Amino acid sequence: MADSAADVEAHAGGGAAQTAKDLFAGASGGIAQVLLGQPFDIVKVRLQTTTAYPSALSAATSIWKNEGTTAFYKGTLTPLLGIGACVSIQFGAFHSARRWLERRNAASGTTGGLGYGQYYAAGAFAGVANSVISGPIEHVRIRLQTQPHGAAARLYSGPLDCVRKLVASGGLTHGLYRGEAVTVLREAQAYGVWFLAFEWLMNADAARNGVARKEIPAWKIALYGGLAGEALWLASYPFDVVKSKMQTDGFGADQRYRSMRDCFAQTWRREGMRGFWKGLAPTLLRAMPVSAGTFAVAEMTMRALN
Numbered sequence: 195m196a197d198s199a200a201d202v203e204a205h206a207g208g209g210a211a212q213t214a215k216d217l218f219a220g221a222s223g224g225i226a227q228v229l230l231g232q233p234f235d236i237v238k239v240r241l242q243t244t245t246a247y248p249s250a251l252s253a254a255t256s257i258w259k260n261e262g263t264t265a266f267y268k269g270t271l272t273p274l275l276g277i278g279a280c281v282s283i284q285f286g287a288f289h290s291a292r293r294w295l296e297r298r299n300a301a302s303g304t305t306g307g308l309g310y311g312q313y314y315a316a317g318a319f320a321g322v323a324n325s326v327i328s329g330p331i332e333h334v335r336i337r338l339q340t341q342p343h344g345a346a347a348r349l350y351s352g353p354l355d356c357v358r359k360l361v362a363s364g365g366l367t368h369g370l371y372r373g374e375a376v377t378v379l380r381e382a383q384a385y386g387v388w389f390l391a392f393e394w395l396m397n398a399d400a401a402r403n404g405v406a407r408k409e410i411p412a413w414k415i416a417l418y419g420g421l422a423g424e425a426l427w428l429a430s431y432p433f434d435v436v437k438s439k440m441q442t443d444g445f446g447a448d449q450r451y452r453s454m455r456d457c458f459a460q461t462w463r464r465e466g467m468r469g470f471w472k473g474l475a476p477t478l479l480r481a482m483p484v485s486a487g488t489f490a491v492a493e494m495t496m497r498a499l500n
Contacts, residue, residue, distance in 0.1 A: 215499045217286040223492030224281030230487045233266035234480030236339045241473035242438040243340055250476040261343045268339050276331035280324050285492055287323040288389050291316035310390055317389030321381030329377040330370045333360065333441045340442050363445040373440035376454045380433035387429040391422040392489060408497065415493050416486040423485020427477050432470035434477075436461065 237253045240246075247253035257265050295312045299305075308316075334356045341349040350356040360369040367374075395418035400407045427434075436457045443451050451457040461469045 213286055213290060215496060216289045217282045219492045219495040219499065220282035220285030221278045222495045223285070223488040223490075224278035226487040226491045227281060227484050228270065228277045231480050231484035232270050234476050234484070235335075236266055236268060237476045238473040238480065239336055239339050239438055239442075241476065242435050243336075243442045250473070250479075254476075265343070276327060280328045280331065281488060281492070283324045283327070284320045284385060287320035288316050288385070291319045308393075310394060313393045314386040314390045318382040318386035320389065321383070321385030322378055324385065325374070325378045325381040328381060329374045330357075332377070332437070333370060333372060336438060336441045369445075372443070373437045373454070376433050376437045376440065376457075380430050380437060383433065384426045384430035388422050388426040388485070391425040392418055395421060412490055412494055416490040419489025419493075420482040420486035422489065423481035424478055426485065427474070427481050431474055431477065435470050435472060 236257065237250055240253045240257070241250060247256060261268075292308065292313070295308055295316060299308065299312075334353050337356050337360070338350060338353065341347075350359060357370060360372075363369050364372060396407060396410060396415070399405075399410055399414060399418070436454060439461065440451055440454065440457050443449055451460065465472075
């Protein structure tokens, strides 16, 4: 069983004030996540959705030469506004679920804090809650990242224009929310593993060194957050590939994938197992600093608020 995280948060009772702190700390981590990760993310999406680049370095070099440095921040406005909200929801939902599980354990006479299966369940709940807004936000971001370069060839003038055209092409379900089923699966698995890995590393450190969780230094929080980010992507990457393929697919006669299942099947037939892991290298390279920054900023913000 894991030690409870209540010592660092000093809020075993929860309540609206603590939920607000959870949300604010998560939003702060989300902003750090976008600023650190956007250049890596555009390379990942290009590799997932086209065969034009033989490697991550080739993709990054091509973007740099043909589109300029600002291209690495294509579509940043949407995630900057949205990912802050997403990470806020992730942390808020995770801690709410964790406190509910702690109360249930206490009512049943269970001591010693949450089990790691419960940490996974709380993280998966956070992922599913987050998918309601992360699905359309990521869809818009991916469309903006993969549209042709140059004003004449541009498909969307900005995030709002992209939303309008997606809804016009397929409505909410098949347009803006395309790929939502696989997004829910990815988010549940990804954030279940993410929070589980981070809590395990933090609790193990506290137990090993005989210190309270609040005494773990910031550099260790960043390290454990980074390692949790690697675990997140290794556990959920094939879902992400399918999501990216569906969210760059055409509409009407140009649509290649009828459903999530069809996308999985076509990817397997055409590319084999390798096709589900395209773009993993830049994703893992991105995951360490991005996840480290997210957890470090969120945790230190929470400590300051408390």
